[in-house]
Structure formats: C-alpha cells, structure tokens
Amino acid sequence: MFDNIAYGFGIAFQPANILFCFLGVLFGTFTGVLPGFGPPAAIALLLPLTFGLSPVAAIILLSGIYYGAMYGGSTTSVLVNIPGEAASIITCMEGYPMARKGRAGAALGISAFGSLIGGTLAIVGLMFVAPPLSDLALKFGPPEFFSLMLLSMTIVTYVSSGPPVKALMMAALGLSLGSVGLDKVSGLPRFTLGVGYLLDGIPLIPLVMGLFGISEVLLNLERTLQVEIYEKKVRNLLPTLKDWAASIWPILRGTGLGFFLGLLPGAGPVLASFISYGVEKRVSRHPEKFGTGMIEGVAGPESANNAAAQSAFIPLLTLGVPASPTVAILLAAFIMHGIQPGPLLISQQPGLFWGVVASMYLGNLMLLVLNLPLIGLWVRIVLVPYVYLFPVILFFCLIGAFSINFSAGDIYMMVILGVAGYLMKKFEYEPAPLVLAFILGPIMEKAMRQSLIMSQGDFSIFFQSPISCGALLLAAFLLLTTVLPSFKKRRPSLGGE
Amino acid sequence: MKTEDLIGKVDSLILPKNCRNIILTLVVLFAYPLLLGLIGFLPTTFLFFVALLRFVEPKGWGVVLGGAGVGAISSYLIFQYWLKIEFPIGIFGM
Numbered sequence: 001m002f003d004n005i006a007y008g009f010g011i012a013f014q015p016a017n018i019l020f021c022f023l024g025v026l027f028g029t030f031t032g033v034l035p036g037f038g039p040p041a042a043i044a045l046l047l048p049l050t051f052g053l054s055p056v057a058a059i060i061l062l063s064g065i066y067y068g069a070m071y072g073g074s075t076t077s078v079l080v081n082i083p084g085e086a087a088s089i090i091t092c093m094e095g096y097p098m099a100r101k102g103r104a105g106a107a108l109g110i111s112a113f114g115s116l117i118g119g120t121l122a123i124v125g126l127m128f129v130a131p132p133l134s135d136l137a138l139k140f141g142p143p144e145f146f147s148l149m150l151l152s153m154t155i156v157t158y159v160s161s162g163p164p165v166k167a168l169m170m171a172a173l174g175l176s177l178g179s180v181g182l183d184k185v186s187g188l189p190r191f192t193l194g195v196g197y198l199l200d201g202i203p204l205i206p207l208v209m210g211l212f213g214i215s216e217v218l219l220n221l222e223r224t225l226q227v228e229i230y231e232k233k234v235r236n237l238l239p240t241l242k243d244w245a246a247s248i249w250p251i252l253r254g255t256g257l258g259f260f261l262g263l264l265p266g267a268g269p270v271l272a273s274f275i276s277y278g279v280e281k282r283v284s285r286h287p288e289k290f291g292t293g294m295i296e297g298v299a300g301p302e303s304a305n306n307a308a309a310q311s312a313f314i315p316l317l318t319l320g321v322p323a324s325p326t327v328a329i330l331l332a333a334f335i336m337h338g339i340q341p342g343p344l345l346i347s348q349q350p351g352l353f354w355g356v357v358a359s360m361y362l363g364n365l366m367l368l369v370l371n372l373p374l375i376g377l378w379v380r381i382v383l384v385p386y387v388y389l390f391p392v393i394l395f396f397c398l399i400g401a402f403s404i405n406f407s408a409g410d411i412y413m414m415v416i417l418g419v420a421g422y423l424m425k426k427f428e429y430e431p432a433p434l435v436l437a438f439i440l441g442p443i444m445e446k447a448m449r450q451s452l453i454m455s456q457g458d459f460s461i462f463f464q465s466p467i468s469c470g471a472l473l474l475a476a477f478l479l480l481t482t483v484l485p486s487f488k489k490r491r492p493s494l495g496g497e
Numbered sequence: 498m499k500t501e502d503l504i505g506k507v508d509s510l511i512l513p514k515n516c517r518n519i520i521l522t523l524v525v526l527f528a529y530p531l532l533l534g535l536i537g538f539l540p541t542t543f544l545f546f547v548a549l550l551r552f553v554e555p556k557g558w559g560v561v562l563g564g565a566g567v568g569a570i571s572s573y574l575i576f577q578y579w580l581k582i583e584f585p586i587g588i589f590g591m
Contacts, residue, residue: 391549391550394522398529398530
C-alpha cells in the first residue's frame with residue numbers, strides 16, 4: 001500500500017504533472033467563482049485541449065477542475081451571497097451572515113481549511129477502500145454492471161428537484177439521445193434522420209456545454225445580476241482558536257457524511273452539503289442561531305462537499321460507474337484517452353490510479369495556498385459586470401465546441417442544445433438526469449446485450465446474482481416511492497453539479 | 498403545473514427587453530460558425546465581441562471597439578498561437 005502511494009507521488013511530482021494539477025485547480029476555482037458556469041461545462045470545455053497530453057496528466061488536470069470548483073464556489077457564497085455552484089448554496093446561509101458581521105475572513109478561512117481536511121481524509125479513505133472494492137468488483141459481470149448503472153440513474157432521478165416525472169422524462173430523453181448514431185452491433189443507423197453529421201451520434205461535449213453552459217448564460221441574460229459586496233478587503237483569514245474549537249467536530253462529521261454520500265450515485269457534494277447543514281443544526285446547542293452566522297454551518301458543509309467530491313472517484317475508478325453528471329464526463333474523458341475505468345484499472349494502470357490519487361493530495365493543498373491569498377482576485381472577477389463576462393464565457397464555449405473535431409457543426413449543435421437547455425430550465429426540467437442517462441445509456445446497453453448473450457436471451461440473468469438483483473429491487477423500490485403522495489416536497493436543484 | 502403558472506411562465510418568456518437580448522445573443526451565436534468559414538477566425542471573433550458589447554447592453558464605441566480588439570487579438574494569440582487550434586482560413590487569409 002505505501003509503496004503504491006509513494007509510486008504515485010513519484011508520478012504526481014513530475015514537474016509537468018504538478019503544473020497540470022495547478023492549472024486544473026486554478027481553472028476549477030475560477031469556474032467555481034463564476035456563477036452558472038460549473039464543473040460539467042468546464043471539464044467538457046477543457047477536455048478537447050487535453051488530447052495531446054498523456055492520460056495521467058489529462059485526468060490530473062480535469063479532476064483538479066472538479067474539486068477546485070468546490071473551493072471556488074464558497075468564496076462568492078461568503079462574500080456576495082451568490083453561490084458559484086449548487087454545492088455552495090448552503091455556504092451562503094451562514095457564510096454571508098458571517099461576512100456581514102465582519103467575519104468574512106474567518107468564514108473563508110475555515111471553509112478552506114475544512115475543505116482541505118475533508119478532501120484529504122476522503123482521499124485517505126479512497127486509498128484504503130478502492131483496491132479491495134476493485135477486487136470485489138472483479139467478480140462483477142455485465143448483469144451486475146447493468147443493474148448498478150440502472151440504480152445509479154434511478155437515484156439521480158430520485159434526488160432531482162421537482163416532480164419525479166419530469167426527471168424521469170429527462171432521463172428517458174437522455175437515453176434516446178444517447179442511442180442516436182450507428183448501432184454498435186449491427187451497424188445500422190439509429191435516429192440519424194438521414195443527416196450525416198449524426199452518424200457518430202450526438203457529441204458529448206457540445207451537449208454538456210450547451211445544456212450547462214450556454215443555457216445558463218441565456219438564463220442570466222434575463223436579469224442583471226446585482227452584486228453587493230460586503231467587505232472589499234478581507235482580513236484575518238486565519239480562524240481563531242475559538243473558531244477551530246467550534247468547527248473541528250462539524251468538519252469531522254461533514255467529512256464522514258460527505259465521504260459516504262459521495263459514494264452513492266446521485267448523491268454527491270450538493271446533497272452532502274445540505275445534509276451536513278441539517279446535522280449541524282440538529283446537534284448544535286444553539287440551533288436557533290443558525291442563519292445568523294454560525295461557523296459550524298460553514299465548516300461542516302464545506303468539508304462535506306469536498307469529501308464527497310473526492311469519494312465520488314471511488315465508484316468511478318473501481319467500478320466504472322459515475323455518481324453524477326460531472327463524474328460521468330470524467331468517465332467519458334477516460335474513455336476518450338483510451339482508458340477503461342473499472343475493476344481492472346488499478347491493476348492494469350497502477351501509475352494512472354496512484355498518480356491521480358497522489359495528485360489529489362497535492363491539489364487540495366494547492367487549493368488552500370491558492371485560495372487564501374488570491375481571494376482579492378476572485379472577488380474582482382465576481383464584480384466584473386456580466387456584460388463583459390458573458391461574451392467571454394460564450395466565446396470559450398464556442399471555441400471549446402469547435403476544437404473537438406474542428407467542425408462548425410459541433411458549434412451549431414451546442415447552440416441548439418443551449419436553447420433547448422434554456423427552455424428546459426425555464427420550465428423546470430433538470431438537465432442532470434438527461435446527461436447522466438445520455439452517457440450511461442450506451443454503456444448500459446452494451447452491458448445488457450452482453451448479459452443477454454451470456455444468458456442466451458434469458459432476462460432472468462439479471463436476477464440471478466444477489467448484487468444485480470438487489471440493485472434492481474432497490475431501483476424499483478425508489479421508483480415506486482416516487483408515486484407516493486408524500487413525495488411532493490421540493491428539493492434543491494442539483495443541476496449545476 | 499397549474500394553468501395560471503404556465504401562462505405566467507409564457508408571459509415571462511415574451512417579456513420584451515429580456516427576450517431581445519436573448520434572441521440577439523442567439524443570432525450572434527448562430528452567425529459565428531457561419532462567418533468563421535467565410536471570413537476567418539480573427540475578423541469573426543472581432544465582430545462577435547462588437548455585436549455582444551454593443552447590442553446587448555450598449556457601451557460607447559470606444560469601449561466596444563477597444564474591447565473587441567483586445568478580445569480578438571488575445572484569443573488569436575491564445576488559441577491559434579499557443580494552443581495551435583486550426584481555424585478555417587477565410588477570404589482574408591487569417
């Protein structure tokens with residue numbers, strides 16, 4: 001175990017990889033700071049640019065964006081009450097009141113340190129959990145993978161805000177869109193409408209950038225964002241001893257919570273942060289003070305969301321099952337670089353696995369060092385009027401879409417999907433289930449076909465193993481409970497994650 | 498969704514000022530790939546920034562042209578020189 005991680009550090013500390021780690025977390029934080037332009041769009045944007053890099057470097061870079069965005073989002077939450085992305089919404093609730101009391105520094109500081117601790121402990125957990133889990137997963141066959149992915153999609157649908165029917169519709173649409181193109185087995189075109197461009201299917205990156213990036217910009221264009229900053233100069237970034245005393249348990253609780261929730265498909269950093277807040281409020285001696293600036297309400301959720309972001313890598317790397325749309329894009333990144341994440345990853349590509357894990361430690365540390373001094377920079381970015389910001393964001397999206405295949409068609413696709421995404425969001429349909437279904441659909445289809453070949457067409461193969469059967473029953477159970485009337489409560493949108 | 502809610506939503510969709518911005522942006526977004534093949538990367542990018550800076554929330558011509566210029570040139574340097582992305586060469590040869 002320890003030679004492995006030492007080997008990993010050897011890889012992570014190569015100058016090029018350090019640089020990519022740095023670039024990743026820097027861009028990630030920047031993404032987290034920008035309202036609306038979140039990790040999915042950012043990873044999709046940089047993905048084409050990583051084609052020339054080695055797979056290790058590419059994954060280090062792209063993962064850095066993911067957990068970096070968790071840090072960046074909290075900065076704007078605390079200072080201007082605007083969450084950079086969904087996982088930072090909770091930080092607004094206590095962090096902004098703290099800023100109004102002149103304690104922005106402590107809020108930001110504890111948020112950064114809490115994220116560091118949460119992330120680092122989660123990586124330690126990853127190190128211990130992933131290899132045995134991989135070994136277990138080696139016993140999985142296509143039926144198990146199919147059922148797990150089905151469960152994953154069901155959970156994402158379950159956790160979406162709004163009526164479950166809408167989320168299911170989005171997932172179904174995603175499945176349909178995912179099947180556009182040439183059928184892998186028979187070679188027959190499906191849903192291509194005679195259009196040559198669609199023979200390869202709908203490309204992922206324009207889809208993600210359109211649904212998550214362009215649509216957000218269009219949505220933001222409807223209103224002018226009034227930005228009120230509370231403290232232009234933030235001092236005292238180090239929390240006091242009293243702050244630490246109050247925060248240490250929330251941080252540890254948040255870390256544990258986040259670690260486990262990150263493992264569950266569909267749960268992830270957003271849910272982790274909400275639940276952590278709920279927990280802190282419950283266990284606090286002064287629950288009535290929540291909302292006025294309690295540091296526990298920042299420390300817990302921030303640690304939770306970072307821990308969840310790290311542990312989301314576990315199902316990705318060991319099972320090849322992504323836990324959320326963002327992680328699904330990372331999955332696509334792996335595949336595009338010729339790596340198949342799954343049980344064999346650790347044994348076949350130890351350099352990649354341990355290198356990425358080691359660089360996560362490095363990345364979390366870099367984020368601490370980056371975020372505290374550079375706060376002034378991030379604040380200045382938030383304060384740039386949207387009029388100047390949005391052309392730049394749109395431009396990056398345009399270039400990003402173009403750079404995949406050097407085809408203008410991709411740009412058109414992205415814009416069309418951007419309009420679609422915009423309309424979807426206006427009518428409160430979430431893109432997250434769609435994207436997850438879009439990515440998982442083809443993979444699930446392949447697994448299902450393999451299973452049926454194995455069983456010679458007998459569907460009962462999915463119920464023959466305990467894991468597969470269990471996953472399917474759980475998925476069915478979740479779907480059934482959505483029909484119950486008690487299920488009508490509104491949950492926070494996970495769209496941006 | 499109740500009928501009143503739905504009508505309210507459609508209402509907010511047709512709000513003049515906001516709608517104009519969005520439609521304008523979409524026109525610009527669709528025009529960009531069209532022009533890219535015709536006149537090349539640098540001029541198209543320049544026009545892109547001009548259009549967005551000028552027509553969405555009008556700024557003075559100085560800001561617009563200056564901003565567009567900076568935008569176009571820096572994108573040229575970043576994307577064409579540094580990242581070596583090959584853009585179609587339009588009639589102006591760039």
